[in-house]
Amino acid sequence: xTTTDLFEVAKIHRQVQDPDVAHLAIGLNKVVxxxxxxxxxxxxxxxxxGVNIExxxxxxxxxxxxxxxxxxxxxxxxxxxxxxxxxxEPRARVAVTAHCVFPNAEDVQHLMDAVIRVGEGAAYSxxxxxxxxxxxxxxxxxxxxxxxxxxARFKTDxxxxxxxxxxxxxxxxxxxxxxxxxxxxxAVSGKGDDRINIRxxxxxxxxxxxxxxxxxxxxxxxxxxxxxxELTASAAGAVGHVDCKxxxxxxxxxxxxxxVQVNHPKAHITHxxxxxxVDSRQLETLMARGLSEDEATEVIIAGLLRFT
Amino acid sequence: xxxxxxxxxxxxxxxATILNHLDMDLWEGHVxxxxxxxxxxxxxxxxxxxxxxxxxxxxxxxxxxxxxxxDLGVDERARLGMTLGWQEPARFEGLxxxxxxxxxxxxxxxxxxxxxxxxxxxxxxxxxxRAADKTLSGGERKKLELASILAMQPRxxxxxxxxxxxxxxxxARIRDAIAALRGGGATVVLITHSAEVLDWAEHAxxxxxxxxxxxxxxxxxxxxxxxxxxxxxxxxxxxxEEEGAP
Numbered sequence: 001x002t003t004t005d006l007f008e009v010a011k012i013h014r015q016v017q018d019p020d021v022a023h024l025a026i027g028l029n030k031v032v033x034x035x036x037x038x039x040x041x042x043x044x045x046x047x048x049x050g051v052n053i054e055x056x057x058x059x060x061x062x063x064x065x066x067x068x069x070x071x072x073x074x075x076x077x078x079x080x081x082x083x084x085x086x087x088x089e090p091r092a093r094v095a096v097t098a099h100c101v102f103p104n105a106e107d108v109q110h111l112m113d114a115v116i117r118v119g120e121g122a123a124y125s126x127x128x129x130x131x132x133x134x135x136x137x138x139x140x141x142x143x144x145x146x147x148x149x150x151x152a153r154f155k156t157d158x159x160x161x162x163x164x165x166x167x168x169x170x171x172x173x174x175x176x177x178x179x180x181x182x183x184x185x186x187a188v189s190g191k192g193d194d195r196i197n198i199r200x201x202x203x204x205x206x207x208x209x210x211x212x213x214x215x216x217x218x219x220x221x222x223x224x225x226x227x228x229x230e231l232t233a234s235a236a237g238a239v240g241h242v243d244c245k246x247x248x249x250x251x252x253x254x255x256x257x258x259x260v261q262v263n264h265p266k267a268h269i270t271h272x273x274x275x276x277x278v279d280s281r282q283l284e285t286l287m288a289r290g291l292s293e294d295e296a297t298e299v300i301i302a303g304l305l306r307f308t
Numbered sequence: 309x310x311x312x313x314x315x316x317x318x319x320x321x322x323x324a325t326i327l328n329h330l331d332m333d334l335w336e337g338h339v340x341x342x343x344x345x346x347x348x349x350x351x352x353x354x355x356x357x358x359x360x361x362x363x364x365x366x367x368x369x370x371x372x373x374x375x376x377x378x379d380l381g382v383d384e385r386a387r388l389g390m391t392l393g394w395q396e397p398a399r400f401e402g403l404x405x406x407x408x409x410x411x412x413x414x415x416x417x418x419x420x421x422x423x424x425x426x427x428x429x430x431x432x433x434x435x436x437x438r439a440a441d442k443t444l445s446g447g448e449r450k451k452l453e454l455a456s457i458l459a460m461q462p463r464x465x466x467x468x469x470x471x472x473x474x475x476x477x478x479x480a481r482i483r484d485a486i487a488a489l490r491g492g493g494a495t496v497v498l499i500t501h502s503a504e505v506l507d508w509a510e511h512a513x514x515x516x517x518x519x520x521x522x523x524x525x526x527x528x529x530x531x532x533x534x535x536x537x538x539x540x541x542x543x544x545x546x547x548x549e550e551e552g553a554p
Contacts, residue, residue: 245401279398280361281394281398282398282400284358284360284361284382285394285397285398285453286411287381287383287386288358288382288383288385288386288390288392289386289391289411289412289456289457289460290383290387290391290412290460291383291411292383293381293383296383299403299411302402303400303401303402303403304401304402305402
């Protein structure tokens with residue numbers, strides 16, 4: 001496996017050639033490529049069963065171009081374990097795009113333990129896109145413990161739409177101080193016997209903290225999805241919203257378990273969930289334009305899974 | 309022979325008769341209006357002609373260009389050249405405005421999509437990156453739906469309340485877009501409560517209690533529509549009323 005292979009599968013080989021773009025690529029449990037930029041410190045340590053990564057964005061630093069991370073392996077078997085500690089110091093700004101690439105997986109585990117600290121007035125945006133094999137021989141277990149200090153902003157988009165899911169068990173938990181903003185989005189498409197488990201939790205502990213948890217899931221064949229969204233609001237002016245939509249086809253099964261809890265009379269949380277088949281009005285509209293039922297269904301599902 | 313011929317159409321939903329011995333014949337290349345009170349069955353008629361799922365169990369015959377539609381689904385009818393604009397158009401999450409128009413377009417080029425948007429009062433530069441979702445107002449979704457119909461270049465267009473939610477400035481653009489459809493050879497059916505929209509048509513049908521009670525030129529039908537059309541047992545027939553018929 002070469003770095004180029006990983007980057008090409010992730011379709012980021014052009015971006016990472018730019019010397020002004022920071023990047024880090026981990027193949028199995030080895031650092032295969034990295035590039036730093038001013039204001040961003042990256043330390044890595046290869047250990048017996050994985051890689052420890054410590055990323056720090058310096059106070060007041062603004063990283064102009066998105067940082068690219070690429071995790072993956074091209075082999076059919078293997079266990080990749082990433083321990084990530086990421087700190088965005090006060091008033092710093094950074095966006096990270098991570099590609100998790102397992103195009104040939106037959107018996108692969110990708111385990112990620114992340115501790116993320118976003119400092120006062122800092123902003124961190126994280127996009128994670130998975131590319132899996134068509135066989136679905138993979139287990140993905142990403143866990144993140146996230147804390148947003150006063151006035152911090154954090155947005156994460158998790159996307160697993162290419163290849164089979166296999167087994168995925170997402171567990172993100174965020175605590176939010178005053179005036180912070182949290183947005184957690186997940187979009188996953190499952191088929192065959194894929195198993196999807198998404199647990200997103202946000203605790204709006206500070207005054208005027210705001211949070212939105214959004215899940216978009218499509219399951220078909222014998223796939224199943226369980227989505228647990230939990231949002232608590234415990235201070236004056238804390239406002240949150242939980243939004244879960246799941247489209248179910250064939251013998252697939254979807255569960256949504258929303259938990260919303262308000263612990264302060266001046267806090268407010270709303271919740272919406274829709275599970276079931278493709279919306280008939282949308283379907284008939286597209287069919288009335290000449291699309292077949294299958295074509296229309298694909299358009300609707302693709303739209304649902306795309307955050308705009 | 310008309311482009312669309314409807315003979316003795318009947319439809320019952322949940323035990324209630326919605327369409328009742330309805331006959332209609334639409335001349336090709338003209339703009340027709342169907343008017344009538346709430347509950348007359350106008351939208352149901354359009355949905356039945358289009359073959360929507362809830363309205364498939366009809367009796368009678370619907371023919372498009374001589375072909376019976378009895379065994380054809382919505383998409384098959386659309387591919388014959390028919391389409392429908394809903395009173396309340398659907399919202400499409402994750403689908404951008406130009407993508408929605410392009411889905412149905414015969415000419416999928418950016419220029420063609422921009423032209424269709426412009427003709428319906430949607431400035432392309434303003435809407436190009438917008439999503440066709442709940443962030444669009446009801447009126448904007450109506451205009452977007454009409455733009456997609458323009459792009460489709462159908463032979464028969466049924467528009468349910470085409471002025472619903474449309475601001476005064478945009479109303480003329482909608483009228484022009486409908487005129488453009490007709491200019492392209494399309495047959496247009498306007499389902500409306502509006503006297504102004506009725507004036508856009510060349511021929512009109514008055515509908516009540518599930519069937520056509522009168523038809524003729526717009527001026528003739530508008531007399532019933534403006535002055536006499538209220539839900540009633542005598543099916544808005546002044547002649548029957550005068551005769552004291554039930």
